[in-house]
Amino acid sequence: MKKIINNPEAVVEDMIRGMVAAHEDQLKQVPDSTVLARKQSPVQGKVGIVSGGGSGHEPAHAGYVGKGMLDAAVCGSVFTSPTPDQVLEAIKAVDGGAGVLLIIKNYTGDVMNFEMAAELAEMEGLTVDKVVVNDDVAVKDSTYTTGRRGIAGTVFVHKIAGAKAESGASLAEVKAAAEKAVANVRSMGMALTPCTVPAAGKPGFVIGENEMEIGLGIHGEPGIVRTDIRTADEIAAELTGRILNDGVHQPGDEVTVMINGLGSTPMMELYILNAKVNDILREKGISVYKTLVGEYMTAIDMAGCSVSLLKLDSELKELLDAPSEALALRV
Template identity: 60%
Template sequence: MKKLLNQVETYVDDLLEGMVAAHSALRRIPGTQVLVRAAKGNKVALVSGGGSGHEPAHGGYVGSGMLDGAVAGEVFTAPTPDQILAAIQAVDSGAGVLLVIKNYTGDILNFEMAAELASAEGIQVEQVVVDDDVAVDGSTYTVGRRGIAGTVFVHKIAGAAAEAGQPLAVVKAIAERVIANVHSMGMALCPCTVPASGQPSFQLADDEIEIGIGIHGEPGTHREPLRAASEIVDTLFEHIWASAGLASGDKVAVLLNGLGATPQSELYIANRRLRALLTARNLDVHKTFVGEFMTSLEMAGFSISILKLDEELKRLLDAPANTPAWKS
């Protein structure tokens, strides 16, 4: 294993300290793996999180217009309930807290436990579960569809609603509307290596690709021979189209997400084909985001997320945001 680290045991602590050192708008709660805004807001607060290794998610989305707090577990490991509770306590201003959870069994159990503890303290807590991955209906980590890069759209749009002063029930309803309308799928050219294991999460031959991977290094639905980028995009898009219920004339936002080791040039090559497919189906592309938004350590590959927009979701997507990883 060849990685830039000091000790495996301090991997998460070191990365969090490095983030705080780079971004003055972030503050780490002492004794925790929680990042919050340096300035607390007087509004509904959003908290998300999960295992580390997905950077810039989730700490990179803490800031104006998006999250108020992010909880980092160990690499690909759900954060513990006490850490999540510390985040809820730190960001609550009396207006309530919305938890944005990706659909993985450990995340759901621990976030729900923390929500119960916070509610016992008199904090109003609601939660939503993101399940945008159309590749699987149950896997190593979850029952039902996994939450992957489409979660970033939930952070952005629900965060904008909270920033605008909407009450907790409204922010939750908007988040649920995003979840119902975002669909994603990914692929890998090569696996990643979790520092604690020191071994690749799966093996691929030089001429193989993995279709339908998750974001924790888990294998996908099947393997195929390596093909042209356009053909790979076709495969992912057709799965999304079959699940998303899109129709000619729909307005959409697109997020083409690198998984950690894919050159920007290759992401744009993939996006070239994706735009052609969207145009051929007469979809109105409002915005396209290309880059690394939710990674899987150094996995090479990408995912596509397509969000169907209505006028309110469009306005909230366009609203200002200022975080380390998203500025608009």
Template identity: 65%
Template sequence: MKKMINKPDDVVEEMLQGMVAAHPEYVKRVDGCDVVVRAGGSQGKVALVSGGGSGHEPAHGGYVGKGMLDAAVAGAMFTSPTPDQVYEAIKACDGGKGVLLVIKNYTGDVMNFEMAADMAADEGIEVEKVVVNDDVAVENSTWTTGRRGIAGTIFVHKIAGACAEAGGDLQAVKAVAEKVIANVRTMGMAIAPCTVPAAGKPSFELGENEVEIGMGIHGEPGTHREEIHTVSETTDTLLEKIFAEDLYHEGDEVAVMVNGLGGTPLQELYLANLRVSQVLAEKKINVAKTLVGNFMTSIDMAGYSVTLLKLDDELKKYLAAPADTPAFVQV
């Protein structure tokens, strides 16, 4: 294994230190916790808290800033944050207007964020939560009851964050987050595994000409393995599963995300996006916004996912609103 690290056990701590050193205008560290919050505070609005195991950078600390998150909690590599960490994040960013927890649907995340919400409620902090489950690949998986939460989470951060920034109350911010969750679907694939630093070896094995369709962001199994095909053919396979949801139809307007998993060149992501745009044009589905890049990664996994979000006027407005974070800037 080749990794540009110091000690495997220090990766998360040193990553957070490096993030704060790089972006002091955006984020600061909560003392004694693996939590980053907005450097300028939450300024009396509804606060958004998200997080999960590390290894998905820039998620979630990269989205702390104006128009998105107020705090991000970094668990150990691919490991849910503890309830105490989430609780400290809630306390650190609560501005008196309540806190919304954005949780990816993994059993440990849901349990620990819910425990933290109960702890905060005992302190008089109003907390609501939403659970993102956009992955259409499998219904239940290694760490999940129900569908997994993956790259579509970024759209929840963006749109709910914009609603909070505009002054929406806690119930309004929760409602718009739930609307995103109801209308967003993702499907991914992998051509090469990731390597967790402490493990020192790839998390799974694929044959030289083999890919896994529907792979999870922690290396969880997908729907099947198959021989590698062209990027257009593979993208068609991902889109077929998304369209099987019967959510996106002729005349609809959507946002698109082609998300790299950490080890895929941007060049190849643009090739995938070309095919997505062609298929949507053929189906007479209009594209209002396209994001291409690494938004929700899996350390160094090679592969990509495709996300579609069906828009209405409200979602479109908040998607277009300004944001200013280390990993997402929109004027």
């Protein structure tokens, strides 16, 4: 294992210190926690937005903390759900009196711990609600989930909910906008290589030199098929085809596309993939309003990618275009 780290057991704490040092004008660490919050939080009268999960997916989730997106992100250990007490600290740190919305990726540990934190917060008199993101069309159930996994499409939910909250909307209105985003976003990924969790010191699984896995999860959960390496056009057709077969996106729709790298995929390759994705959508009569290409939700050092499509209406388009000062998605 070759990594630029100190103690493998302290990578999250060291990362948080580095993020605050780099962005102390925008971020603060909630004392005695692994929570990163907006420097000015809580914002009185505004719905607070909290997300998080296991670390190793950077820039998710702390990179999306900022005006117009998240108010706080809870950084669990690598690929491990944050504990309920960590999530509770985030809720309390961002509560400005209008309630707090939790955005949860659909993994069993995340759902359980975030819901438990919400119950604890309500016992202290705070108002909390939640949405669960399950955008991955690859598998219905996986190693970590009951139902579909939450992957890179979660970033769109952060953006939509954050913009709605920034507009002064109520908790119910913010939740409705977030749920609309969840209902209209679908994603699917693939991997060329495994990833190495620092504390483990070795890859979590093995992929042959000339193999790839379609539908692999962002923690290394099994995909749906392992094949010989295919061309970029073939990969784009496989991922986009399975997303479209889910039935959410139809001819005449307008979408935003996200081509997401998983940690070790060059931008050159992501753009090559995007060219074919756009060709496919055009052929299907689906227009592309905006395209995001880059690393938005990674899997440490995995080589691979995911494709996400968000179907737009006038409200979602307006919220997508609203200003964001988040470190990883400035608008």
